[in-house]
Structure formats: structure tokens, C-alpha cells
Amino acid sequence: MLLHLQDVTKIYPSAELPVLRGVTLDVAAGEMLALTGESGSGKSTLLHLIGGLDSASSGTVAVNGVDLTPLDDAGRAAVRRGTVGVIFQQFNLIPSLTVAGNIAFQARLAGCHDAGFAHDLALRLGLVDHLTRYPEQLSGGQQQRVAIARTLAARPKLVLADEPTGNLDEATADAVFALMCELVRDSGAALVLVTHSGRLAARLDRRLHLSGGLLS
Numbered sequence: 001m002l003l004h005l006q007d008v009t010k011i012y013p014s015a016e017l018p019v020l021r022g023v024t025l026d027v028a029a030g031e032m033l034a035l036t037g038e039s040g041s042g043k044s045t046l047l048h049l050i051g052g053l054d055s056a057s058s059g060t061v062a063v064n065g066v067d068l069t070p071l072d073d074a075g076r077a078a079v080r081r082g083t084v085g086v087i088f089q090q091f092n093l094i095p096s097l098t099v100a101g102n103i104a105f106q107a108r109l110a111g112c113h114d115a116g117f118a119h120d121l122a123l124r125l126g127l128v129d130h131l132t133r134y135p136e137q138l139s140g141g142q143q144q145r146v147a148i149a150r151t152l153a154a155r156p157k158l159v160l161a162d163e164p165t166g167n168l169d170e171a172t173a174d175a176v177f178a179l180m181c182e183l184v185r186d187s188g189a190a191l192v193l194v195t196h197s198g199r200l201a202a203r204l205d206r207r208l209h210l211s212g213g214l215l216s
């Protein structure tokens with residue numbers, strides 16, 4: 001199993017109640033899953049645990065056969081670099097790098113930069129005329145397409161996307177979402193998508209709902 005969560009709980013030190021109360025989840029290689037839930041239900045928290053950006057209070061989080069729970073921040077980051085790609089709502093591009101530099105950034109960190117593959121992604125995402133521009137010179141939809149290219153250029157086995165089209169108008173969001181799904185599917189990666197949109201969730205293989213700290 002590419003992703004395996006067993007009885008995962010999360011209690012923030014400053015909070016009285018747990019955000020996650022025993023989440024168990026398996027995601028197979030190549031599977032595309034939507035995670036929905038009310039605001040504050042813990043969707044981003046769960047995604048952060050899967051991506052190794054934070055640690056669980058108890059339970060097991062295993063990515064590609066590696067249990068993240070005993071690892072420190074650096075250990076989790078090492079697993080993430082080689083296996084997991086994250087796409088955020090706010091794009092999170094590096095302002096001082098060009099589009100080409102941003103696309104290559106994560107693949108370089110992961111030690112797998114391939115100029116031909118990066119160019120191919122730029123072509124499919126309609127970015128070849130913008131490669132020498134900087135993020136601030138791009139529209140929101142273009143910036144998110146750069147973020148998608150940057151993530152996929154590192155050839156992750158698992159893509160985590162937190163409201164990736166939440167900052168875009170509906171027409172742009174639909175186009176970017178369709179392109180993201182097509183490219184993730186072609187890459188063979190699995191996708192865990194956090195979304196408020198039932199419409200977008202309906203387009204994926206499987207849907208799970210987070211409520212009261214549990215998945216159903």
C-alpha cells in the first residue's frame with residue numbers, strides 16, 4: 001500500500017480536544033482520493049501528517065512502506081523529498097526564481113532534475129512562453145500551473161493537494177483542476193485532494209468525509 005494510516009490521532013498542544021480521533025486509511029498506488037469535510041474538521045491537519053509536515057500524537061503514518069512516526073523533522077523531510085509532492089492553495093512559488101527555475105526546484109532537491117521532462121510538463125501546462133518570467137508576472141491560474149509542474153517534475157509517487165484551485169475563479173479552477181488530474185493520472189502518482197467542492201470531489205476515484213475527527 002502506498003499510504004497506510006492506522007488509528008491516527010492529533011491533539012494540538014494548545015487545544016483541549018483532539019482534531020483527529022483515530023483515522024485509518026489506505027491509499028493504493030495511482031489511486032485518486034478526495035477528502036471533504038466542514039471548515040475546521042481537520043482536513044489540512046490530516047494532509048500535513050501524511051506529508052510529514054507535522055507528526056501524529058499517536059498511531060501510524062506509513063508512506064511508501066516507511067513509517068514516519070518515529071522520524072524527526074529531518075527524517076520526515078527526507079521521505080517527503082523522494083516520494084511526496086504537495087500543491088498548496090497559495091501556490092507557494094519562489095519569487096526570486098523564474099518559472100523555469102521554480103519548475104526545476106523540487107526535482108533538483110530530490111536529485112532527479114530532467115530538463116526534457118520539465119520542458120514537456122511546461123508544454124502540457126501551457127507555460128513554455130513564460131519560462132523566463134517571474135511568479136509576480138503571472139496570473140493566479142498560471143502560477144498554480146507552475147506549482148503543478150514543479151511538483152510533478154520531481155516524479156512523486158503521492159501528490160497531496162490542499163484546495164489547489166481555491167484561489168481561482170470557477171472557469172480557471174475547472175481548467176487547472178482538469179489539467180492537474182490528467183497529469184497526475186498520466187504520471188501514475190496517487191492523489192489525495194482536500195476540497196470543499198463536492199463537484200470536484202465527484203471527479204475522483206474515491207471520496208472520504210472527515211467529521212468529528214473520524215473518516216467515513
Ligand SMILES: Nc1ncnc2c1ncn2[C@@H]1O[C@H](COP(=O)(O)OP(=O)(O)OP(=O)(O)O)[C@@H](O)[C@H]1O
Nearest residue numbers: 012014015019037038039040041042043044045046
Ligand atoms: N497549529 C495549530 N495549533 C492549534 N490548533 C490548530 C493548529 N492548526 C489547526 N488547528 C485547529 O485544528 C482544527 C482543524 O484545523 P484544519 O486546518 O486541519 O481544518 P480544515 O478542515 O483544513 O479547515 P478549513 O477547511 O477551514 O481549511 C481547527 O479547529 C484549527 O483551529
